[in-house]
Amino acid sequence: xxxxxxxxxxxxxxxxxxxxxxxxxxxxxxxxxxxxxxxxxxxxxxxxxxxxxxxxxxxxxxxxxxxxxxxxxxxxxxxxxxxxxxxxxxxxxxxxxxxxxxxxxxxxxxxxxxxxxxxxxxxxxxxxxxxxxx
Amino acid sequence: xxxxxxxxxxxxxxxxxxxxxxxxxxxxxxxxxxxxxxxxxxxxxxxxxxxxxxxxxxxxxxxxxxxxxxxxxxxxxxxxxxxxxxxxxxxxxxxxxxxxxxxxxxxxxxxxxxxxxxxxxxxxxxxxxxxxxxxxxxxxxxxxxxxxxxx
Numbered sequence: 001x002x003x004x005x006x007x008x009x010x011x012x013x014x015x016x017x018x019x020x021x022x023x024x025x026x027x028x029x030x031x032x033x034x035x036x037x038x039x040x041x042x043x044x045x046x047x048x049x050x051x052x053x054x055x056x057x058x059x060x061x062x063x064x065x066x067x068x069x070x071x072x073x074x075x076x077x078x079x080x081x082x083x084x085x086x087x088x089x090x091x092x093x094x095x096x097x098x099x100x101x102x103x104x105x106x107x108x109x110x111x112x113x114x115x116x117x118x119x120x121x122x123x124x125x126x127x128x129x130x131x132x133x134x
Numbered sequence: 135x136x137x138x139x140x141x142x143x144x145x146x147x148x149x150x151x152x153x154x155x156x157x158x159x160x161x162x163x164x165x166x167x168x169x170x171x172x173x174x175x176x177x178x179x180x181x182x183x184x185x186x187x188x189x190x191x192x193x194x195x196x197x198x199x200x201x202x203x204x205x206x207x208x209x210x211x212x213x214x215x216x217x218x219x220x221x222x223x224x225x226x227x228x229x230x231x232x233x234x235x236x237x238x239x240x241x242x243x244x245x246x247x248x249x250x251x252x253x254x255x256x257x258x259x260x261x262x263x264x265x266x267x268x269x270x271x272x273x274x275x276x277x278x279x280x281x282x283x284x285x
Contacts, residue, residue, distance in 0.1 A: 024247065025226045027212060027219060034211060070229065072247050097233025102241040118230045119156040 017133055020062035021046040022053040022079065023095070024071040028118075032066055032095075035122045038129055050074030054082055062090070064133065067112065069096040069103065077110055084111030091132050095120065142239075143167045143267055146194070146282055149234040150271055153227065158209035158273075165270035174257055175268050175281055179203075180220050181251040182228030183258060188244035192261050192284035194235075196228040202276035221250040231280060261285050 019041050021032045029046040036043065044060045047053035051074040053065070065083065069076035076094060083090050094107040097118040104115040116128040147164045154162035181197040203220045212219065225248030232245045251258065258281070260266055266283040 025229075026214075026222050027207070027210070027226060030212065030214075031210060070233065070245060070247055097230040098241075098245075099234045099237035100239075100241050103236065118233070119153050121156055121159075 017041045017064040017091070018044045018060065018062045019064045019066070020044055020053065020056060020060055021066050022048075022050065022071075022076065023066070023068040024048050025068070028068070028095075032125065035125055036129055037126060038133070040133055041129060050076060050079030050082075053079050057083060057086065064129070065090060065092045066129075067092050067094050069094060069098055069107070077106060080107060080112050081110045093128055093132050095125075095128075139267065142284070143269065143282065145235050145238045146231060146280055147269060149231045150269065150280055152234070153230055154273055158206050160209065160273065162271055162273040165272065167267050167269045170266040170268050170281070173260060173266070175266050175279070177251065177254055177256065177258060178278065179252070179254065180224040181256075181258065182221075182224030182226070183249050183251065184228045184232040185246040185249075186232065186243065186284060187246070189242035190239070190284045192264055192282075193258060194228060194232045194245075194283075195258055195281040196224055196231060196278065197281065198224060198227075198278035199276060202273065202278055205274065205276070217252070221252065224248075225250050 017040055021029050023029050033043045044062055045056050047056050049071040067076045067080055080092050092112040093114040093116060094112045095116045099117050107115055114128055114132050150164055178197040179200040180203060181195050184194045186192045203223050204215045207215055229248045236243050260283045264283050264285045266281045269280040271278040
């Protein structure tokens with residue numbers, strides 16, 4: 001099931017980023033939620049594929065998204081393009097096992113702001129998120 | 135094994151070592167890869183499969199015993215050891231090892247979303263006329279295998 005959380009702080013409290021995690025792996029979704037520890041980021045929900053992410057985006061209004069690429073129903077590449085079309089300011093970090101340069105370039109061309117290759121350490125995830133929001 | 139297939143196997147061996155170092159932060163050992171004697175090498179409790187298409191055609195599988203997967207989840211601070219999460223883990227490992235191989239094989243090495251086989255009596259649908267290469271993996275006291283079968 002997709003998960004949603006009520007943020008502890010409201011958007012009116014300044015520089016809070018609302019994080020949505022998109023990945024077809026439950027383990028990865030839970031790990032990103034558990035591991036990210038930047039005070040500027042509030043986890044608001046997780047989706048299992050691109051289609052679900054688009055639906056949840058309307059409700060949750062995330063400002064920051066981690067996005068897998070290889071997913072059923074709608075892959076991450078298409079979802080990145082659709083999210084950026086809706087909200088050009090949205091910050092998307094692609095987190096994928098696809099390790100070739102063309103995949104990263106393609107994701108950036110579609111509007112992603114960063115790329116982190118799986119497998120990743122806790123520190124690598126937080127560094128990538130920090131770089132994105134700074 | 136030909137020099138080409140040895141090079142290809144080394145890509146997957148490097149991927150296995152990197153996966154364990156990064157995700158569970160403990161080193162795994164890969165034994166000497168070998169060609170399977172029959173068309174369908176023995177599998178363990180849980181097997182994650184990725185179909186490969188594009189320039190190559192075939193299957194990449196990661197197969198491991200339940201206890202090993204549970205300990206891996208613990209090392210990842212995951213508390214849910216359910217059947218669904220064990221399936222998720224083997225699928226994610228197979229996905230990561232296959233996806234990482236694109237660093238060397240290029241974007242025409244297309245990978246599917248993972249599928250999972252539970253139980254040792256099931257068969258993996260390897261492509262006909264391809265000989266699976268088995269990479270034995272030892273982590274702590276556990277034994278898993280990566281099976282690479284590409285035309």
